[in-house]
Amino acid sequence: MDYSKMPNRSVACIDMMSFYASCMAAIHNLDVRAVPIAVVGNFKQPGSIVLAASPPMKKRFGVRSAVTRLYDIPSHPDIRLFEPKMAYFLEMSMSITRILHKYVPAEAIHVYSVDESFIDLTGTEKLWGDPAETVREIQKEIFETLSLPSTAGMGPNMLMSKLALDLEAKKQGFAKWRFEDVEKKLWPVSPLSEMWGIGGRTEKSLNAMGIYSVGDLAHTSLDILEKKFGVMGNQLYHHAWGIDLSRVDTPVPVGQVSYGKSQILMRDYNSIAEVKAVMLEMCEDVAKRARDASKTGRTITLGIQYSKNALGGGFQRSRTINEATNETMAIYAVCKELLSENYDARPVRQVSISITKLENEQSVQLSLFEKDNWREREIGKVMDRIRNKYGSTAVLRAISLTDAGTAIKRSALVGGHKG
Known part of the structure; x- marks a missing residue:
């Protein structure tokens, strides 16, 4: 190099x-x-x-x-x-x-x-x-x-x-x-997840290719990495050689690839009704963030972590829908399906929801067979404007007033914790 x-x-x-x-x-x-x-x-x-x-x-x-x-x-x-x-x-x-x-x-x-x-x-x-x-x-x-x-x-x-x-x-x-330290200090690094920018999933994919250290990565063909990972393969290769063209004053813009929310619950949620209540609140939050950015998502993911008192474990499942959406109830409907298919009635302690495969909102065409789609979108945007102006609890769904709701309590926190 x-x-x-x-x-x-x-x-x-x-x-x-x-x-x-x-x-x-x-x-x-x-x-x-x-x-x-x-x-x-x-x-x-x-x-x-x-x-x-x-x-x-x-x-x-x-x-x-x-x-x-x-x-x-x-x-x-x-x-x-x-x-x-x-x-x-x-x-x-x-x-x-x-x-x-x-x-x-x-x-x-x-x-x-x-x-x-x-x-x-x-x-x-x-x-x-x-x-x-x-x-x-x-x-x-x-x-x-x-x-x-x-x-x-x-x-x-x-x-x-x-x-x-x-x-x-x-x-x-x-x-x-x-730069002269790369071979001695960077290439021996293993496992690969020890290197900034390489997560667990990417590490597993690289391991499956016989790449276990940064030195292995540096000496893998750039063509092979780009074929496997696309643009990220190019970045992985050059990072393994210590090369980064981004600058502090103009950091490389990273496009938002998902909108999500994860919440560790304040207690065990013991019924599916309670889990659905907090799920709806979280769908509202995820959908609002996507609407604020004029984005819609095609793939919806639900993650459930069971209580340690119930031996832990959980599941994470995704579903890709035909038309990208940022409507709260559409996202919630998919999450309910995933919950119904995978939930085994154990106490829940953590819930995560995300939407990926993002598209610009303007590119989404309203279905001729769902006449109320435009109405749902406009209602959502009006609620968003009220919350942006008067706070997240200015308009709430009734579910937030139940014992299972967390939106009101969390609104008083800074960064999810006490101020």
């Missing part, structure tokens, strides 16, 4: 260490690197998920974010448990961004998530000196100002900076990767 023709910039990816746990540690004057801390969604729900765990909590007690539940956390005098303060977390995130603005202009910052950002320091050498030292200075200021420890990766592009962060910096605080 001729790297001399590739952009070689000074890009950093800065990530806060156990962000939610670090924020709570800052409030209570604790050291997140020394104290076992867990942030739990809701103390009143024993099955509430752990949103964040400090490094000692992970190492000493095996508590993992998004996996461990409140009832799994051992009773120990050293452990500190906190409920989330989402509004505070968002304010801390904005404070981090304000610090970044001191070093680079707004167009050189890409906020990747609430606790992670890319910054392009190319051309700042005359102001701040060596970019690597500047990143360390930024980390120092964030810690001294906000009491938030961080890790950072640097590279010649966004991909390499992220890989340096995930694969090396999270162990030692800072790492810088160059």
Whole structure:
């Protein structure tokens, strides 16, 4: 690979260490690197998920974010448990961004998530000196100002900076990767899902082709990868060589490929009527997001996760319909069919719904045999305008007023958790 023709910039990816746990540690004057801390969604729900765990909590007690539940956390005098303060977390995130603005202009910052950002320091050498030292200075200021420890990766592009962060910096605080490091540091990576951008399903497909490491991927024919994965095959090949042409100021636009919602219920739902109630609320939310974007979907997917008290498990099933839709009741009708065909009457603890195979709404033709289609669409859009103006609970379906409904309770949350 001729790297001399590739952009070689000074890009950093800065990530806060156990962000939610670090924020709570800052409030209570604790050291997140020394104290076992867990942030739990809701103390009143024993099955509430752990949103964040400090490094000692992970190492000493095996508590993992998004996996461990409140009832799994051992009773120990050293452990500190906190409920989330989402509004505070968002304010801390904005404070981090304000610090970044001191070093680079707004167009050189890409906020990747609430606790992670890319910054392009190319051309700042005359102001701040060596970019690597500047990143360390930024980390120092964030810690001294906000009491938030961080890790950072640097590279010649966004991909390499992220890989340096995930694969090396999270162990030692800072790492810088160059193109010449690809063969030694990137190619040995296995399993493939350890690499940013490769999920479990793609990993299985690649394994079936005899590709088990990033080095294997780099030495697979580009034609073979494109034939198997299309455009994504081209991206996989070049990423395996550390090549990424996207820029922080003009990140590659990724089109929305689905609209979905997943919800861990606050209690076990023991009847099909209760499950249908929350399903309808979620269909309403998914359909509204699609309508707001003037999109419709042809494939509808329902996922059900059973309660741990019922030995867990569940199912995920999809159905493709003849005409793409963004109508709440049309999506709900398909979900009811999938539920009826697959539900085995065990208590439900998680529901997920999504629509994929998206099309532009304008491309959908109304059926001549369904005269009320246009009316249903107009009613949906009117309800959307009211909710957009006055809030998500301005117009509710009656089902939301029952014990099974969650829309009213969730409307008071920030990011799905207490503000």
